[in-house]
Amino acid sequence: MFPLESLGKFGLYALSMLIGMGFGATLEMSGFGDSRKLAGQFYLKDMTVVKVMFTGVIVAMTLIFFSSSIGILDFDKVWVNPTLLVSVALGGFIMGIGFIIGGFCPGTSIVAASTFKIDGIFFVLGVFFGVTVYGETYPLFQNFAESGEIKRYLLTDLFSVSTGTMIFLVFALAFIMFYFAEIAESYFGKKTPWSEISLIPKNKIKIASASILVAFAFILFFMGDPTPQKRWNRLSTTEQKLLDDRAVFVHVDELRELMHEDIAFLKIVDLRDESDYNLFHIKNSKRVSLKELSKKESILEFQQLPQPTVIFLVSNGERLSAEGYKILKSYGVTNLYILRGGINEWLSRYPIEGVSEIKNSSEESLKYRFDFAMGSKYPSSFPDLKQFPPIEFPKKVILKSKKLASGGCG
Amino acid sequence: MERRYINPYIGGVVLGVVLFLSFFLTGGGLGASGAVSRVQVGIFDLVASFHVDTNIYFTKMGGGTLNSFDSASVWMLIGTFLGGLISGFFNKRLKFETRKGSKISNKTRWIMAFIGGAIMGFGARLSKGCTSGQGLSGGAVMAVGSWVFMFSLFATGFLFAYFFRKFWEE
Numbered sequence A: 001m002f003p004l005e006s007l008g009k010f011g012l013y014a015l016s017m018l019i020g021m022g023f024g025a026t027l028e029m030s031g032f033g034d035s036r037k038l039a040g041q042f043y044l045k046d047m048t049v050v051k052v053m054f055t056g057v058i059v060a061m062t063l064i065f066f067s068s069s070i071g072i073l074d075f076d077k078v079w080v081n082p083t084l085l086v087s088v089a090l091g092g093f094i095m096g097i098g099f100i101i102g103g104f105c106p107g108t109s110i111v112a113a114s115t116f117k118i119d120g121i122f123f124v125l126g127v128f129f130g131v132t133v134y135g136e137t138y139p140l141f142q143n144f145a146e147s148g149e150i151k152r153y154l155l156t157d158l159f160s161v162s163t164g165t166m167i168f169l170v171f172a173l174a175f176i177m178f179y180f181a182e183i184a185e186s187y188f189g190k191k192t193p194w195s196e197i198s199l200i201p202k203n204k205i206k207i208a209s210a211s212i213l214v215a216f217a218f219i220l221f222f223m224g225d226p227t228p229q230k231r232w233n234r235l236s237t238t239e240q241k242l243l244d245d246r247a248v249f250v251h252v253d254e255l256r257e258l259m260h261e262d263i264a265f266l267k268i269v270d271l272r273d274e275s276d277y278n279l280f281h282i283k284n285s286k287r288v289s290l291k292e293l294s295k296k297e298s299i300l301e302f303q304q305l306p307q308p309t310v311i312f313l314v315s316n317g318e319r320l321s322a323e324g325y326k327i328l329k330s331y332g333v334t335n336l337y338i339l340r341g342g343i344n345e346w347l348s349r350y351p352i353e354g355v356s357e358i359k360n361s362s363e364e365s366l367k368y369r370f371d372f373a374m375g376s377k378y379p380s381s382f383p384d385l386k387q388f389p390p391i392e393f394p395k396k397v398i399l400k401s402k403k404l405a406s407g408g409c410g
Numbered sequence B: 001m002e003r004r005y006i007n008p009y010i011g012g013v014v015l016g017v018v019l020f021l022s023f024f025l026t027g028g029g030l031g032a033s034g035a036v037s038r039v040q041v042g043i044f045d046l047v048a049s050f051h052v053d054t055n056i057y058f059t060k061m062g063g064g065t066l067n068s069f070d071s072a073s074v075w076m077l078i079g080t081f082l083g084g085l086i087s088g089f090f091n092k093r094l095k096f097e098t099r100k101g102s103k104i105s106n107k108t109r110w111i112m113a114f115i116g117g118a119i120m121g122f123g124a125r126l127s128k129g130c131t132s133g134q135g136l137s138g139g140a141v142m143a144v145g146s147w148v149f150m151f152s153l154f155a156t157g158f159l160f161a162y163f164f165r166k167f168w169e170e
Helices: A008-030 A035-043 A048-069 A085-102 A106-114 A118-145 A155-159 A163-189 A204-223 A228-234 A237-244 A252-261 A274-279 A296-303 A319-330 A342-349 B008-026 B033-047 B049-054 B072-090 B106-126 B131-140 B144-168
Strands: A266-270 A285-287 A310-314 A336-339
Touching (some): A008 B072, A035 A118, A048 A204, A048 B131, A085 A118, A085 B106, A106 A118, A106 B033, A106 B072, A106 B106, A106 B131, A204 B008, A228 A319, A336 A342, B033 B072, B033 B131, B131 B144
Parallel strands (some): A266 A310
């Protein structure tokens, strides 16, 4: 499964340098070291930048989502630039002005400088100066620059469409842009008389390449986004083994210990229905149904909990928790555990006076009969250490910090 | 004789594959401006360590024992430079020269390049990425902010192009 996680620091640095070389060479070969070519786009004379950039975006996008769809790339581990609408809109505006004045963007100026273009070298020095000024004045607008951040906000969320549909929309946009770019270039750049410009695309190679991309999009469209079950199946067998070996089933006393230790981040998720939850639940546990848990927003919430947060899944028995476990695990949520024996075992270990046991109940139903729905107001919701002295139990919770790759520009 | 540039669509496909490989192998995209910022902080840290430690922006990269150069993005920047150099060498494009419009002097072009670079550097930090890191990389993973950024950048460029046409006249 990609991206690679066991690269080590120097492996990552070496790989980054190689990728950078590919990047630099591609920019250079496409002519991005020439400021006239870059500025030319704004006079509709030379549309190289638009063509190269958008082709790059749609090709990379198709490959990324295709490899995620067939299960060789874990998209949740891929860095997505957080969305800060005001900062990016204003930053884009400022950079647009800088672009037309300076004739480069930062990446292209590096390539211009590397081929000894003196204007490129001056531009790089300018960027150096600009980032310094930004850092020096940052305290003045820090709040503004960091406001309204939305993590992993994708176009598919914005338009509420599937990945396949979104790829089609982006393709449509790109092809329309290419079409007008070609016409603009021949008219303004090559000064072809209007009467001689063909409005029907004729180049067979271009049409063929565009068709290949569209075919990919079709496949993606019909494959759809992978379901949690599919994603779980793709995870290595070690994950299934953790469940089979009961390595993630935690003794009730260990959860109580963590509650008493007041560890920084503990999240107890109660997957039972509302009536059971109202009758009794563990203190500070939050009720989320399995259906809600599988929703994108809630998965996102779990993925972005401050690290390391320990998450406990709780149900009356273990079956629901195990299902919830598979869903969250398939989306890469770490430090995830299941309460062994569920609420039923919790209540047999920390019994409540006057609450009687129901015989012959099924595994996933509450085995105790409550007369009052007191939620977490029972002492057993936060069992005292003196009242129920600790016993020996096998410790299973191990804290792991998850690291996400950060963006190249970050 | 300098070789011709490759077809932009082919260039785009190669760029797309490189960008994909970056995401596929390392989990992150391409970038340049962030690394320039890191190099800047790294150099400041060598000559005025105290200043880096007391500035809330710089200290995130080079404060205390942090080494600002110790980042994959810096290596990518070095790679980008080398890649350009190698391609320039094989295509016979390594030449000290200034590319500019015909109506302005070299000196004017240099000043404009510096000013434009400074504006771009500032803007790139505000938008948390330049055309590569925010536009290209974020665009490929469908980040909403990156698309807003790209449209804002290009629209502004077209809007202001008229005022600077003298500088780019052929």
